[in-house]
Amino acid sequence: MATFVLVHGGGHGGWCWGRLAPLLRAAGHDVHTPTLTGLGDRAHLVRPGIDLDHHISDILAVLEFEGLTDVILVGHSYGGMVITGVADRAPGRIRHLVYLDAASPADGQSLTDIAPALMEFARSTVREVNGAELVLWPIPEMGRLYGVADPDDLDWMQNRLTPHPLETFVQPLLLINEAAMRKIPRTDVVCISELSAIEGVKEGRSDGAQRVWEIETGHDLMITEPKVVAEMLLKVAEL
Numbered sequence: 001m002a003t004f005v006l007v008h009g010g011g012h013g014g015w016c017w018g019r020l021a022p023l024l025r026a027a028g029h030d031v032h033t034p035t036l037t038g039l040g041d042r043a044h045l046v047r048p049g050i051d052l053d054h055h056i057s058d059i060l061a062v063l064e065f066e067g068l069t070d071v072i073l074v075g076h077s078y079g080g081m082v083i084t085g086v087a088d089r090a091p092g093r094i095r096h097l098v099y100l101d102a103a104s105p106a107d108g109q110s111l112t113d114i115a116p117a118l119m120e121f122a123r124s125t126v127r128e129v130n131g132a133e134l135v136l137w138p139i140p141e142m143g144r145l146y147g148v149a150d151p152d153d154l155d156w157m158q159n160r161l162t163p164h165p166l167e168t169f170v171q172p173l174l175l176i177n178e179a180a181m182r183k184i185p186r187t188d189v190v191c192i193s194e195l196s197a198i199e200g201v202k203e204g205r206s207d208g209a210q211r212v213w214e215i216e217t218g219h220d221l222m223i224t225e226p227k228v229v230a231e232m233l234l235k236v237a238e239l
Contacts, residue, residue, distance in 0.1 A: 013040015
Protein backbone atom coordinates (compact mmCIF):
# COMPACT_ATOMS: atom_id res chain seq x y z
CA MET A 1 0.00 0.00 0.00
CA ALA A 2 1.28 3.45 -0.93
CA THR A 3 0.44 6.73 0.77
CA PHE A 4 -0.58 9.61 -1.51
CA VAL A 5 -0.92 13.24 -0.45
CA LEU A 6 -2.56 15.28 -3.23
CA VAL A 7 -2.05 19.06 -3.17
CA HIS A 8 -4.38 21.18 -5.27
CA GLY A 9 -3.62 24.32 -7.25
CA GLY A 10 -4.75 27.92 -7.19
CA GLY A 11 -8.43 28.65 -6.64
CA HIS A 12 -9.20 24.98 -6.00
CA GLY A 13 -9.48 22.84 -2.87
CA GLY A 14 -9.35 19.23 -1.80
CA TRP A 15 -12.68 18.79 -3.61
CA CYS A 16 -10.92 18.78 -7.01
CA TRP A 17 -9.56 15.27 -6.36
CA GLY A 18 -13.10 13.91 -5.90
CA ARG A 19 -12.95 11.82 -9.08
CA LEU A 20 -9.32 10.74 -8.80
CA ALA A 21 -8.89 9.88 -5.11
CA PRO A 22 -11.55 7.09 -5.08
CA LEU A 23 -9.71 5.32 -7.91
CA LEU A 24 -6.49 5.26 -5.88
CA ARG A 25 -8.32 4.11 -2.76
CA ALA A 26 -10.06 1.35 -4.72
CA ALA A 27 -6.58 0.07 -5.62
CA GLY A 28 -5.80 -0.24 -1.90
CA HIS A 29 -3.86 2.95 -1.28
CA ASP A 30 -4.06 5.58 1.47
CA VAL A 31 -5.03 8.97 0.02
CA HIS A 32 -5.07 12.40 1.67
CA THR A 33 -6.57 15.45 -0.08
CA PRO A 34 -6.03 18.46 2.21
CA THR A 35 -7.34 21.92 1.40
CA LEU A 36 -4.91 24.82 1.72
CA THR A 37 -5.83 27.66 4.10
CA GLY A 38 -8.13 30.28 2.58
CA LEU A 39 -9.40 28.07 -0.24
CA GLY A 40 -12.24 25.63 -0.87
CA ASP A 41 -13.86 24.45 2.35
CA ARG A 42 -11.33 26.60 4.23
CA ALA A 43 -12.17 29.82 2.36
CA HIS A 44 -13.75 31.19 5.55
CA LEU A 45 -10.23 31.30 7.06
CA VAL A 46 -8.88 33.80 4.53
CA ARG A 47 -7.04 36.72 6.12
CA PRO A 48 -3.92 38.84 5.57
CA GLY A 49 -0.66 36.96 5.95
CA ILE A 50 -1.57 33.74 4.15
CA ASP A 51 1.50 33.20 2.00
CA LEU A 52 3.41 30.34 0.40
CA ASP A 53 5.09 29.44 3.69
CA HIS A 54 1.64 29.15 5.28
CA HIS A 55 0.53 26.66 2.64
CA ILE A 56 3.74 24.66 3.00
CA SER A 57 3.04 24.51 6.74
CA ASP A 58 -0.49 23.25 6.01
CA ILE A 59 0.90 20.16 4.29
CA LEU A 60 3.74 19.66 6.77
CA ALA A 61 1.11 19.56 9.51
CA VAL A 62 -0.81 16.84 7.65
CA LEU A 63 2.36 14.75 7.40
CA GLU A 64 3.16 15.22 11.08
CA PHE A 65 -0.26 14.79 12.65
CA GLU A 66 -1.24 11.87 10.41
CA GLY A 67 2.16 10.27 11.02
CA LEU A 68 2.83 9.96 7.30
CA THR A 69 6.12 8.69 5.90
CA ASP A 70 7.17 7.16 2.58
CA VAL A 71 4.73 9.58 0.94
CA ILE A 72 4.07 10.02 -2.76
CA LEU A 73 3.55 13.79 -2.75
CA VAL A 74 1.55 15.10 -5.70
CA GLY A 75 1.11 18.75 -6.64
CA HIS A 76 -1.08 20.28 -9.35
CA SER A 77 -0.36 23.70 -10.87
CA TYR A 78 0.46 26.12 -7.98
CA GLY A 79 0.61 23.01 -5.81
CA GLY A 80 4.03 22.37 -7.34
CA MET A 81 5.31 25.38 -5.42
CA VAL A 82 3.92 23.89 -2.22
CA ILE A 83 5.20 20.34 -2.64
CA THR A 84 8.68 21.61 -3.49
CA GLY A 85 8.72 23.51 -0.20
CA VAL A 86 7.36 20.53 1.73
CA ALA A 87 9.98 18.19 0.26
CA ASP A 88 12.67 20.71 1.16
CA ARG A 89 11.50 20.92 4.80
CA ALA A 90 10.76 17.22 5.30
CA PRO A 91 12.70 15.19 2.72
CA GLY A 92 12.82 12.15 4.99
CA ARG A 93 9.04 11.74 4.79
CA ILE A 94 8.81 11.85 0.99
CA ARG A 95 9.26 8.80 -1.24
CA HIS A 96 8.41 10.39 -4.59
CA LEU A 97 7.38 13.77 -6.00
CA VAL A 98 4.82 14.04 -8.78
CA TYR A 99 4.21 17.35 -10.57
CA LEU A 100 0.86 17.38 -12.39
CA ASP A 101 1.20 20.17 -14.96
CA ALA A 102 2.75 22.01 -12.06
CA ALA A 103 5.17 24.78 -11.22
CA SER A 104 8.67 23.58 -10.40
CA PRO A 105 10.52 26.46 -8.73
CA ALA A 106 14.20 26.98 -8.27
CA ASP A 107 15.49 28.49 -5.05
CA GLY A 108 14.31 32.08 -4.72
CA GLN A 109 11.57 31.87 -7.36
CA SER A 110 7.92 32.78 -6.91
CA LEU A 111 5.03 31.79 -9.14
CA THR A 112 5.17 35.35 -10.46
CA ASP A 113 8.69 34.63 -11.73
CA ILE A 114 7.70 31.30 -13.27
CA ALA A 115 4.42 32.26 -14.96
CA PRO A 116 4.41 36.04 -15.54
CA ALA A 117 1.57 36.00 -18.08
CA LEU A 118 -0.69 34.08 -15.72
CA MET A 119 0.23 36.40 -12.87
CA GLU A 120 -0.53 39.45 -14.98
CA PHE A 121 -4.01 38.04 -15.52
CA ALA A 122 -4.35 37.20 -11.82
CA ARG A 123 -3.35 40.69 -10.70
CA SER A 124 -5.96 42.18 -13.03
CA THR A 125 -8.62 40.44 -10.92
CA VAL A 126 -7.36 41.50 -7.47
CA ARG A 127 -9.87 42.59 -4.82
CA GLU A 128 -9.32 43.22 -1.13
CA VAL A 129 -11.45 41.45 1.47
CA ASN A 130 -10.85 42.18 5.16
CA GLY A 131 -7.35 43.34 4.36
CA ALA A 132 -6.42 40.30 2.25
CA GLU A 133 -5.71 40.68 -1.47
CA LEU A 134 -7.48 37.92 -3.43
CA VAL A 135 -7.20 37.01 -7.11
CA LEU A 136 -8.73 34.48 -9.55
CA TRP A 137 -12.26 35.44 -8.60
CA PRO A 138 -14.67 32.94 -10.19
CA ILE A 139 -16.51 34.13 -13.29
CA PRO A 140 -19.13 32.19 -15.29
CA GLU A 141 -17.65 28.97 -16.70
CA MET A 142 -14.40 29.69 -14.87
CA GLY A 143 -13.34 26.10 -15.46
CA ARG A 144 -12.61 26.91 -19.11
CA LEU A 145 -9.62 28.92 -17.89
CA TYR A 146 -8.30 25.66 -16.40
CA GLY A 147 -8.76 23.71 -19.62
CA VAL A 148 -12.16 22.18 -18.82
CA ALA A 149 -14.73 22.09 -21.61
CA ASP A 150 -17.42 19.56 -20.63
CA PRO A 151 -20.61 21.38 -19.49
CA ASP A 152 -21.21 18.97 -16.60
CA ASP A 153 -17.64 19.42 -15.37
CA LEU A 154 -17.99 23.19 -15.63
CA ASP A 155 -21.18 23.12 -13.56
CA TRP A 156 -19.53 20.88 -10.94
CA MET A 157 -16.56 23.23 -10.61
CA GLN A 158 -18.37 26.57 -10.68
CA ASN A 159 -19.67 26.64 -7.11
CA ARG A 160 -16.48 25.14 -5.69
CA LEU A 161 -13.83 27.47 -7.10
CA THR A 162 -12.78 30.27 -4.74
CA PRO A 163 -10.56 33.34 -5.00
CA HIS A 164 -6.92 32.83 -4.07
CA PRO A 165 -4.65 34.80 -1.69
CA LEU A 166 -2.29 36.82 -3.88
CA GLU A 167 0.56 36.73 -1.37
CA THR A 168 1.04 32.99 -1.97
CA PHE A 169 1.83 33.72 -5.62
CA VAL A 170 4.33 36.51 -5.05
CA GLN A 171 6.36 35.12 -2.13
CA PRO A 172 9.63 33.51 -3.29
CA LEU A 173 10.32 29.94 -2.22
CA LEU A 174 13.51 29.79 -0.18
CA LEU A 175 15.05 26.32 -0.05
CA ILE A 176 16.97 25.33 3.07
CA ASN A 177 17.71 21.67 2.35
CA GLU A 178 17.88 21.65 -1.42
CA ALA A 179 20.47 18.90 -1.84
CA ALA A 180 18.32 16.37 0.03
CA MET A 181 15.17 17.51 -1.72
CA ARG A 182 16.71 17.10 -5.18
CA LYS A 183 17.59 13.48 -4.39
CA ILE A 184 13.91 12.53 -4.07
CA PRO A 185 12.72 10.65 -7.20
CA ARG A 186 10.41 12.73 -9.35
CA THR A 187 7.87 12.32 -12.13
CA ASP A 188 6.37 15.14 -14.20
CA VAL A 189 3.01 14.79 -15.95
CA VAL A 190 2.60 17.45 -18.63
CA CYS A 191 -0.67 18.44 -20.30
CA ILE A 192 -0.19 19.06 -24.00
CA SER A 193 -3.67 20.35 -24.88
CA GLU A 194 -4.09 24.08 -25.41
CA LEU A 195 -7.54 24.16 -23.78
CA SER A 196 -6.92 27.37 -21.87
CA ALA A 197 -7.97 30.96 -22.32
CA ILE A 198 -4.98 32.29 -20.36
CA GLU A 199 -1.70 32.67 -22.20
CA GLY A 200 1.03 31.43 -19.90
CA VAL A 201 -1.10 29.00 -17.90
CA LYS A 202 1.57 26.36 -18.46
CA GLU A 203 3.77 27.00 -15.46
CA GLY A 204 7.53 26.71 -15.58
CA ARG A 205 9.26 23.42 -14.95
CA SER A 206 12.82 22.36 -14.34
CA ASP A 207 14.62 19.43 -15.91
CA GLY A 208 15.02 17.45 -12.68
CA ALA A 209 12.45 14.73 -13.38
CA GLN A 210 13.48 11.13 -13.95
CA ARG A 211 10.27 10.61 -15.95
CA VAL A 212 8.19 13.02 -17.99
CA TRP A 213 4.81 11.68 -19.10
CA GLU A 214 2.47 13.57 -21.41
CA ILE A 215 -1.30 13.58 -21.40
CA GLU A 216 -3.50 15.17 -24.05
CA THR A 217 -6.01 17.10 -21.99
CA GLY A 218 -6.58 20.48 -20.36
CA HIS A 219 -4.74 21.84 -17.34
CA ASP A 220 -7.18 20.41 -14.76
CA LEU A 221 -6.28 16.84 -15.73
CA MET A 222 -7.53 15.33 -12.47
CA ILE A 223 -11.03 16.50 -13.48
CA THR A 224 -10.92 15.88 -17.22
CA GLU A 225 -9.00 12.56 -17.21
CA PRO A 226 -9.11 11.06 -13.69
CA LYS A 227 -8.77 7.44 -14.86
CA VAL A 228 -5.67 8.16 -16.94
CA VAL A 229 -4.07 10.18 -14.15
CA ALA A 230 -4.88 7.43 -11.65
CA GLU A 231 -3.17 4.89 -13.91
CA MET A 232 -0.08 7.10 -14.01
CA LEU A 233 -0.01 7.48 -10.24
CA LEU A 234 -0.46 3.74 -9.76
CA LYS A 235 2.60 3.23 -11.94
CA VAL A 236 4.53 5.58 -9.67
CA ALA A 237 3.41 3.52 -6.66
CA GLU A 238 5.00 0.46 -8.28
CA LEU A 239 8.42 2.09 -8.73
